[in-house]
Amino acid sequence: MNIAIIGCGMMGELHATCAVEAGFRVAVCASQPADAAETLAKKFDAEAVAEPMAALQRDDIDAVCIASPTPTHADYVVAAAEAGKHIFCEKPLGRTIEQCDRAIAAAEQHGVKLYVGHVVRYFHEFEAIRAQIDAGKIGKVGFVKTYRGGISPMGAGGWFRDAKQSGGATLDLLIHDLDWLRYAFGDPDRVFSQNLAGKTSLLIDYVLATMRFSSGVIAQSVGTWAHPAGFRVKAEVCGSGGMIQYDSQDAPISAMPRETESGPSMIVPASPVNESPYTREWRDFAKWLNGESEPRVTPDDARWAVRMALAAIDSAESGQPVTLS
Amino acid sequence: MTRVGIMSFAHMHAFAYADCLRGLPDAELTAIWDDEADRGRDSAKQFEVDFIEDQAGFLATGLDAVIITSENVKHRTMVENAANAGLWILCEKPIATTIDDAKAMIAACDAAAVGLGTAFPCRYIPSMMDVKKRIDAGELGDIYACSCTNNGQFPGGWFADPALAGGGATMDHTVHVADALRWLLGQEFTSVYCENGNLLREGIETDDVGSLHLEMSGGTMVSHVASWNRPASFPTWGDVTMEIIGEKGVLAVDAFNQKLDVYSDEAVKAEWAYWGDDCNLGLVADFVDAVANKRPPTVSALDGLRALEVTTAAYESARLHQSVSIDLS
Numbered sequence: 002m003n004i005a006i007i008g009c010g011m012m013g014e015l016h017a018t019c020a021v022e023a024g025f026r027v028a029v030c031a032s033q034p035a036d037a038a039e040t041l042a043k044k045f046d047a048e049a050v051a052e053p054m055a056a057l058q059r060d061d062i063d064a065v066c067i068a069s070p071t072p073t074h075a076d077y078v079v080a081a082a083e084a085g086k087h088i089f090c091e092k093p094l095g096r097t098i099e100q101c102d103r104a105i106a107a108a109e110q111h112g113v114k115l116y117v118g119h120v121v122r123y124f125h126e127f128e129a130i131r132a133q134i135d136a137g138k139i140g141k142v143g144f145v146k147t148y149r150g151g152i153s154p155m156g157a158g159g160w161f162r163d164a165k166q167s168g169g170a171t172l173d174l175l176i177h178d179l180d181w182l183r184y185a186f187g188d189p190d191r192v193f194s195q196n197l198a199g200k201t202s203l204l205i206d207y208v209l210a211t212m213r214f215s216s217g218v219i220a221q222s223v224g225t226w227a228h229p230a231g232f233r234v235k236a237e238v239c240g241s242g243g244m245i246q247y248d249s250q251d252a253p254i255s256a257m258p259r260e261t262e263s264g265p266s267m268i269v270p271a272s273p274v275n276e277s278p279y280t281r282e283w284r285d286f287a288k289w290l291n292g293e294s295e296p297r298v299t300p301d302d303a304r305w306a307v308r309m310a311l312a313a314i315d316s317a318e319s320g321q322p323v324t325l326s
Numbered sequence: 327m328t329r330v331g332i333m334s335f336a337h338m339h340a341f342a343y344a345d346c347l348r349g350l351p352d353a354e355l356t357a358i359w360d361d362e363a364d365r366g367r368d369s370a371k372q373f374e375v376d377f378i379e380d381q382a383g384f385l386a387t388g389l390d391a392v393i394i395t396s397e398n399v400k401h402r403t404m405v406e407n408a409a410n411a412g413l414w415i416l417c418e419k420p421i422a423t424t425i426d427d428a429k430a431m432i433a434a435c436d437a438a439a440v441g442l443g444t445a446f447p448c449r450y451i452p453s454m455m456d457v458k459k460r461i462d463a464g465e466l467g468d469i470y471a472c473s474c475t476n477n478g479q480f481p482g483g484w485f486a487d488p489a490l491a492g493g494g495a496t497m498d499h500t501v502h503v504a505d506a507l508r509w510l511l512g513q514e515f516t517s518v519y520c521e522n523g524n525l526l527r528e529g530i531e532t533d534d535v536g537s538l539h540l541e542m543s544g545g546t547m548v549s550h551v552a553s554w555n556r557p558a559s560f561p562t563w564g565d566v567t568m569e570i571i572g573e574k575g576v577l578a579v580d581a582f583n584q585k586l587d588v589y590s591d592e593a594v595k596a597e598w599a600y601w602g603d604d605c606n607l608g609l610v611a612d613f614v615d616a617v618a619n620k621r622p623p624t625v626s627a628l629d630g631l632r633a634l635e636v637t638t639a640a641y642e643s644a645r646l647h648q649s650v651s652i653d654l655s
Contacts, residue, residue, distance in 0.1 A: 143525025144535045144555050146475075191647065193519045195539055195547040197470055197571070207471045207571050209549035211521050211537040219521050221537040221551055223473050227571045239535070239555035241526055320541075320649050322519065 002290065003028040004089075005062045007053045007077050008069030009037035010157055012091050015279055016066045016118075017045055020089075022276075023283035025064070031056035032069070037157070053077060058084040064290065067091060070160045071167055075100035078115065082107035087114040089286050093176050094303040096168060098311065101304045108300065116286045116296050117303035119180040123278035123285070126247050130238060131185055133245050140242030142186065142218055147178040150225035151232035153205050161226075162204040169198035170206035171317075172310040175224035179212070179313070180298075180306040186218045188305075193322040194313035197227065210313045215326065328614045331357040331389045333381075333404050334396035335369045336484060337418050339445065339606070343393050344373050346610035353614040359384035361396070385411035391617040393445075393610075394418060397490040398497075402427040409438040414617040416443045416610070420501045421630030423492025425638055425655055428631040435627065441616050443623025444630030446505040448566060450608025451581045457570070458510050466572025469511055473549045473571075474503045478564030480554040486530035494532025496522045496640055499552035501633035502566060504540075505625070508632060513542035515632075519649040520640035526555055538640055539649075561587070562598040631655070 009032040027045035035051035042049035064087040095101040108115035194210035208224040312323040360366025370377035378384035391414035422428040435442040476499040484490040522536035584602030
């Protein structure tokens with residue numbers, strides 16, 4: 002099956018690599034400006050084009066992978082749906098709920114499959130946490146703490162650091178945990194949050210959020226784009242009969258990069274697995290396209306995740322909790 | 327020699343303070359009073375001092391000061407009685423369960439011209455003192471945010487009885503960090519949002535976990551986990567942690583992370599053996615010095631009241647599902 006990669010930054014390259022591992026062929030790479038597309042196309046022996054809208058309408062394309070900046074997702078999803086292509090969209094599905102609704106409606110209307118990359122659902126360690134809970138190791142879950150982040154990413158033109166475009170660390174980073182928490186513990190009733198986006202003289206963000214779930218479970222999530230370097234994920238699940246802790250720093254490989262001329266590099270502690278979680282989600286997408294099974298993430302899940310993140314941003318603005326259900 | 331008595335061994339910190347008194351050259355634990363006579367007799371035997379069953383008699387044994395480590399709701403009466411006897415007082419945290427009680431205690435000690443301190447030993451943890459020095463020296467620049475925890479194992483007993491404790495984990499495990507942040511940052515708390523509940527330990531009436539969000543007068547935003555979420559199988563009692571986000575960098579503090587991992591077949595579970603300095607010793611040494619020099623203890627009763635105001639507002643927030651402003655009384 003042939004795919005077009007729309008957006009050829011870090012995520013575009015990662016998805017291209019994992020899609021190929023899952024049996025797809027990268028036929029076209031498109032980005033604006035086109036130089037990133039040319040670099041990526043060369044690597045995958047694909048064609049580079051400067052116009053994403055043209056790329057996703059080509060006859061030799063079966064599905065598109067949208068890995069462009071967040072505010073462009075919905076337009077590309079709609080265009081791909083209209084062209085009859087199946088869609089793998091990087092999270093978040095949209096910058097606004099209106100964008101999410103437009104994207105979901107277009108996919109439904111044109112009968113194409115829309116998958117959104119909430120990849121944490123495929124991470125081995127997060128699946129292992131769920132397995133321990135399901136095995137009854139810690140009794141009834143009452144409290145969860147998550148932590149994710151490190152250095153603030155740039156993106157082309159620094160769009161990640163512009164909260165108007167990216168939604169800051171809440172919509173781009175914390176959304177991973179918001180989605181996973183809902184996946185593991187059900188729908189949230191309300192969310193309260195604080196953040197630093199645009200509130201300091203630095204281009205950093207730091208998000209502190211608490212969710213109350215309908216089940217009664219309380220979750221506190223910390224998301225950081227405020228660190229000078231590095232990336233770390235932690236999770237703690239507390240139950241009536243025990244507790245589970247995960248820390249990405251407890252990894253089989255740790256790396257210490259030397260400072261480069263362009264500053265410290267972002268190195269994630271390496272915890273190699275035979276099949277990356279990104280490849281797993283591409284395999285899930287492939288099975289869906291082949292009619293074998295449903296994927297782990299539905300469009301409604303993706304909309305929920307955006308809703309939770311936007312509610313957190315609204316709460317930080319108003320200083321009061323936002324009710325979700 | 328400063329003569330100190332201990333009122334009640336209901337709180338387990340009494341044992342640590344008694345050990346500190348024995349370790350200080352210019353202080354002496356001379357008597358113990360307890361409203362549970364058996365418990366008082368046992369502790370008196372352990373520390374080889376007199377147990378005096380009658381409170382008035384105990385207060386009249388020539389003491390210079392008392393340390394009060396009773397159930398939280400009993401602090402007020404004991405403080406008032408000790409103040410009337412002209413004694414300096416170190417009171418276990420939280421200073422009281424209501425703001426009215428805390429104010430009455432402060433008034434009683436002011437009227438009797440005796441010092442009243444709150445037991446916030448976190449200020450005497452070497453790592454915390456180091457953090458204070460770094461912040462004061464401007465190493466972090468402006469402090470934008472702080473994410474904290476004070477997790478613990480379930481203490482059981484009266485701690486989970488609202489009539490005696492006045493609250494649960496949110497009360498028990500917010501005040502240390504609230505005080506430490508006021509001290510470290512020189513800011514007051516202005517608002518709090520709290521979600522809490524009885525979600526982990528079955529058969530108790532109080533909350534056992536609280537998730538808090540606070541704003542401070544200098545603009546620093548804070549999150550905090552106050553909990554009894556550590557299971558009995560956890561290798562230690564709990565933690566005090568902070569991640570401080572500053573203009574010039576990030577400081578991560580795990581205040582008691584000076585430990586050995588010990589694997590003993592006798593214990594079955596893994597254990598952490600703490601080898602760092604005892605922060606209680608700094609607290610008690612300051613108190614003994616305050617008594618000797620007739621000065622207020624460094625960590626004051628007002629500090630205790632300010633921390634209590636945070637927890638009181640947190641419980642109101644949890645009830646209302648709204649952020650609540652904290653008014654300094």
